Amino acid sequence: MKKEKMSLEENEIPIREGVFVFPDHEEGSPHLVGGKCKACGDICFPKRILCDECESEEPLEEVLIGEKGVLNTYTVVRLGYPNFDLPYIMAIVTLPESDDLQVVAQLEDCEPEEVRIGMPLAITIGKIKTDFSTGKDVIAYKYRPVRD
Amino acid sequence: MRKVSIVGAGMIRFGKFPERSIEDMGSEACLSALKHAGMKHKEVEAAFAGNIGHPPNVAQRILDVIGVSGVPAFNHENACGAGSSAFRDAYVAIAAGVYDRVLVIGVENMTSKMKGLIPVDDGANLMVDMGVVAPAIFALMANRHMEDYGTTPEQLAQISVKNHKHGALNPFAQYQKVFTLDEILKSDMISDPLTVLQCTPIADGAAALVLTSEEVSGQYTNKPVQVAASVFLSGRGKTGVGTATMEGCIRASGEAYEIAGIGPEDLDVIELHDCFSAHELMAVEDLGLCPKGEGGRMAVEGVTALGGKIPVNPSGGLLSKGHPIGATGVAQLVELVWQLRGECDKRQVQSARVALAHNGGGVSAGIEPGAMSITVLTR
Numbered sequence: 001m002k003k004e005k006m007s008l009e010e011n012e013i014p015i016r017e018g019v020f021v022f023p024d025h026e027e028g029s030p031h032l033v034g035g036k037c038k039a040c041g042d043i044c045f046p047k048r049i050l051c052d053e054c055e056s057e058e059p060l061e062e063v064l065i066g067e068k069g070v071l072n073t074y075t076v077v078r079l080g081y082p083n084f085d086l087p088y089i090m091a092i093v094t095l096p097e098s099d100d101l102q103v104v105a106q107l108e109d110c111e112p113e114e115v116r117i118g119m120p121l122a123i124t125i126g127k128i129k130t131d132f133s134t135g136k137d138v139i140a141y142k143y144r145p146v147r148d
Numbered sequence: 149m150r151k152v153s154i155v156g157a158g159m160i161r162f163g164k165f166p167e168r169s170i171e172d173m174g175s176e177a178c179l180s181a182l183k184h185a186g187m188k189h190k191e192v193e194a195a196f197a198g199n200i201g202h203p204p205n206v207a208q209r210i211l212d213v214i215g216v217s218g219v220p221a222f223n224h225e226n227a228c229g230a231g232s233s234a235f236r237d238a239y240v241a242i243a244a245g246v247y248d249r250v251l252v253i254g255v256e257n258m259t260s261k262m263k264g265l266i267p268v269d270d271g272a273n274l275m276v277d278m279g280v281v282a283p284a285i286f287a288l289m290a291n292r293h294m295e296d297y298g299t300t301p302e303q304l305a306q307i308s309v310k311n312h313k314h315g316a317l318n319p320f321a322q323y324q325k326v327f328t329l330d331e332i333l334k335s336d337m338i339s340d341p342l343t344v345l346q347c348t349p350i351a352d353g354a355a356a357l358v359l360t361s362e363e364v365s366g367q368y369t370n371k372p373v374q375v376a377a378s379v380f381l382s383g384r385g386k387t388g389v390g391t392a393t394m395e396g397c398i399r400a401s402g403e404a405y406e407i408a409g410i411g412p413e414d415l416d417v418i419e420l421h422d423c424f425s426a427h428e429l430m431a432v433e434d435l436g437l438c439p440k441g442e443g444g445r446m447a448v449e450g451v452t453a454l455g456g457k458i459p460v461n462p463s464g465g466l467l468s469k470g471h472p473i474g475a476t477g478v479a480q481l482v483e484l485v486w487q488l489r490g491e492c493d494k495r496q497v498q499s500a501r502v503a504l505a506h507n508g509g510g511v512s513a514g515i516e517p518g519a520m521s522i523t524v525l526t527r
Contacts, residue, residue, distance in 0.1 A: 015274070015277055015278065016277075018272060019274070032397055036436060042386075044386075046274060049383075052385050052386070053386065054383075069183065072292065072293060072391055072394075073288045073289070073291045073292035073295070073391050073432055074288065075284050075287035075288050075290075075291055075339045075340050075341075076337075076339065076340045077279060077281060077284050077287075077339050078336075078337050078338060078339060078340070078345075079264065079280060079281070079283065079336075079339065080265070080281050080284075080337045081265065081267070081281065083277075084279055088279060090278075090279055090284050090288065090339075091288075092288055092292075092515065099386075099388070100386045100387065101386075102391070102514070102515075104275050105514075106278065106279055106282050107250055112340075117291070117292065117295045126524065127452050128279060129298075131270075131277065131387075136422060140278060
């Protein structure tokens, strides 16, 4: 079992504040920070202020999601911005927590040849690019194949 | 609401003109459209401009060059849908009775600022920050389409073969050059399965339209083109339609057909937003030209080619004509006005009477277009 990253190092910055959390214990999993509507139960990512699926005026509450997912589709990006290491696999991951809930993320620990739409995935955290203005690694949520 | 006509259309050839300013390109397109309309510059009551990459007051700066200072001018940013956004507001203003004679301008100079991928500022969009560059968006959708419907890389590339063949007949196109299926498939892979010849080039250019109320259109032409429907909307965060289709296109075209009182079977010619071959693949389906999943087959069978049942992108589309962002939505309408007036020479769709333009821009919360425009024109 791969040890998940537990926190940021000196030379790292997160892609955004508040979109993902590190595992809260050694054997735990990272999570995405979604928004849940108390009225209709819909979950979105990233978290909105108000629900887009119903008319409730109550602010969404934070909910941790995204530990597991299924590969909806992918592509191998061979021409990208210069601060990304090419090529990389970009994916749309379908999450089970709500209807029609998808997230885009890079795939890690995976060769293009072994990628299959429908394959089960698990969240992980890692570098997605370099921040050229500071020289630091940009850290974000990623997904990796679940291997039995 | 009053009816709105288009009485003049003009554009400059799209291409790489890093030295040409937006005032230079925009004024040439405006004067060409005014000449086409037979309208004097001092008759223009207002202007709407689409542009995304230039300093403020684009419309005013162009109007000043052509001697139309002092009139109300409105500047629209809406990603690749900026030109249609400007058109839409011009249409609404005339329909509402505010103005009778309006200029719509689309203009962009990209090659002086960038190469290859269109840069997006860090922090503007989480999806882009994660690494979803523009070709990747459509590559993601293409791969899902292949999974769901068995679409092949060859079918996808055939769309680009067709549009380049059309563009070779268009003196206003950036690339007036045909490519074989093999050349397109073997060109550099950008984001699987999209090769570079299935991606629109960056370009510079300008296009303009002269819109009037139907009441005054007769002062300028006996061949006015009517705006039968103009629908503009934003993509939804959640769509429920999956990733190989665009809910915004289905919704916008459905509304447009209803307003115009037509169905997709009534269309004679279409200009659609083929920023990548995969976008045309999905758009022909989402516009209702064929059942879902048959877009690839349509391209291979020549249904969407000039001479086919429903020609799509006779201008060469974004793939061959080029895609100077703010100019694109306006240039699509310029082509359709010319088509409906029978002024397209070698690429003319015979007896075209009903035309549709499809222009999308950016991404919304999901993988849907940020902006989606559908316009139906008739003569």
